[in-house]
Amino acid sequence: MxxxxxxxxxxxxxxxxxxxxxxxxxxxxxxxxxxxxxxxxxxxxxxxxxxxxxxxxxxxxxxxxxxxxxxxxxxxxxxxxxxxxxxxAADPYAQIVERKRVRSIRAEEAIRRSADTLSEAGPEALDRIGSLANFFRVLSDATARALQDLETKDGNAHPARGTSTPSSIAAE
Amino acid sequence: MxxxxxxxxxxxxxxxxxxxxxxxxxxxxxxxxxxxxxxxxxxxxxxxxxxxxxxxxxxxxxxxxxxxxxxxxxxxxxxxxxxxxxxxAADPYAQIVERKRVRSIRAEEAIRRSADTLSEAGPEALDRIGSLANFFRVLSDATARALQDLETKDGNAHPARGTSTPSSIAAE
DNA sequence: TATTTCGTTCAGTCTTGACTGAACGATGTG
DNA sequence: CACATCGTTCAGTCAAGACTGAACGAAATA
The missing domain is CATH 1.10.10.10 (Winged helix-like DNA-binding domain superfamily/Winged helix DNA-binding domain)
Structure with a gap:
């Protein structure tokens, strides 16, 4: 059926x-x-x-x-x-996050590498480039923590816990 | 020139x-x-x-x-x-992260909504769907923290504050 | 008001990637 | 060994989106 x-x-x-x-x-x-x-x-x-x-x-x-x-x-x-x-798979989502993380790391590396080449640039420019690199670092750090979260609260074996769900969804 | x-x-x-x-x-x-x-x-x-x-x-x-x-x-x-x-812009990257976050939240909501409709499904199926929803929650939580990180260590306007700057940049 | 200088919009072109279906090699079966 | 079944690969088709260039409306200038 x-x-x-x-x-x-x-x-x-x-x-x-x-x-x-x-x-x-x-x-x-x-x-x-x-x-x-x-x-x-x-x-x-x-x-x-x-x-x-x-x-x-x-x-x-x-x-x-x-x-x-x-x-x-x-x-x-x-x-x-x-x-x-x-x-x-047993842990279906880990590698998806890991891949996101690697991409952020690659981006950060590429940007910092560029910063070295651009030594002729002014200090404010280097600041802005640094902020950009920092942005990608924040992203990779966030995905790293997400990876840990996934391992910890797998959610599979622990189904209906009390959940701090904001549940703002019901409003709409 | x-x-x-x-x-x-x-x-x-x-x-x-x-x-x-x-x-x-x-x-x-x-x-x-x-x-x-x-x-x-x-x-x-x-x-x-x-x-x-x-x-x-x-x-x-x-x-x-x-x-x-x-x-x-x-x-x-x-x-x-x-x-x-x-x-x-003054804070160029915040909204990019915020948008990622919203997308994850939307996905989680859609999945949990589906779970309600699929009440006929077996308990293991509901478990797996729960894990999937949890995955997107982990992602949205991670982006939320990334958002806070961005506000905190902006890196641009507060260059050499007392510092928790890793400054590992100079090393390489 | 006529004219110029903007920025937006839209039809058209082109590239990219998903998807299909058939051909192919590999591996078991008779 | 011949045959059937399976999964992969590859050429071809198709759709989605980026990008261009021209037409358009708006706003300032004269």
Whole structure:
């Protein structure tokens, strides 16, 4: 029943994840896959993914590899089966944050390197460049702490804690 | 002399900023403009920007507005001048972080909203969705702290205060 | 009021990247 | 060994967005 046909609410979730990931500069299909794996965690065969999401095998190949590289999903082997299977990774989000962090660090380095070359620039210019570099350092520091937060309060095993949710959402 | 022709090192810096901003999903020209404003802070006329970066007036209009909305630059009036002038804003980076934060919050809200609709889902599924929502919460929290960090150690106006400046820059 | 000088907007071009579908090599099966 | 099945790769198509240049309206000047 719930094998090849997807409920409406689930479709919404999957498509929503597609849009969220896409807004972050990733392929929409990667987001849809991620949504599907979050929804049902269990191992999916390569063919299942193509059929369920109605996408080509090429896209399945490309985007599963992408998500695998990101550590969001992992490839598992099932005995007696020739197909590849995938399931949600144990810690799906850590490497996403780590990648953001690395990008900020790279940016900061590149900027400081430029600052060295631009010794002819005035002191105010060097100040402004320093502030820019500092901006990227703040970003990388923030992602570093986010990484620690993720490890600590994983949220998975500890579902409905009291939550200091501002809950300002209800207002609207 | 240094009016219409740009030095090599400065060009590298400007182009580098173009690439960094582009990697973040923004127009490359916005990055180039930002690089130019960081390099020399002073007010530039609309025409200057088009000429210096060799871009069309249309692009100047679009991307100055974009950077203005982001709070990176601000439009200033100069008496006796009909042209618009722009200069680097006092706190150029705060709103960029704030925008990232809002996006994470929106994502978390959307996911939790979906979770309500998906009450038919099993408890493990709700767990996984909760973890996903938690992930975006961690991101928004991190950006919130980054925002505070930016306000605190602005680095620009308070150069050599008593210092907690890491000043590790000199080392390398 | 006529004219010039702004900045914005919009149609058109072009680049980039996602996605598809078919061809291909690899690996098990008969 | 021939055959079938699986996943990857690659050329081709398509859509999204950046950028340009010209047309346009607004505002100051004469």
């Amino acid at each position: 719930s094998c090849d046909m997807i409920q409406d609410a689930e479709t919404d979730f999957i498509e929503g994840m597609g849009l969220i990931l896409q807004a972050d500069g990733m392929p929409r299909i990667a987001g849809r896959l991620m949504g599907l794996f979050v929804l049902r965690g269990g191992p999916f065969s390569f063919a299942d993914l193509a059929e369920t999401l109605e996408i080509s095998r090429g896209s399945v190949s490309t985007n599963t590899r992408l998500l695998e590289d990101l550590g969001v999903i992992e490839r598992v082997a099932i005995r007696g089966e020739r197909q590849d299977y995938f399931r949600l | 240094s009016c219409d022709m740009i030095q090599d090192a400065e060009t590298d810096f400007i182009e580098g900023m173009g690439l960094i901003l582009q990697a973040d999903g923004m127009p490359r020209i916005a990055g180039r403009l930002m690089g130019l404003f960081v390099l020399r802070g002073g007010p530039f006329s609309f025409a200057d920007l088009a000429e210096t970066l060799e871009i069309s007036r249309g692009s100047v209009s679009t991307n100055t507005r974009l950077l203005e909305d982001l709070g990176v630059i601000e439009r200033v009036a100069i008496r006796g001048e009909r042209q618009d002038y722009f200069r680097l």
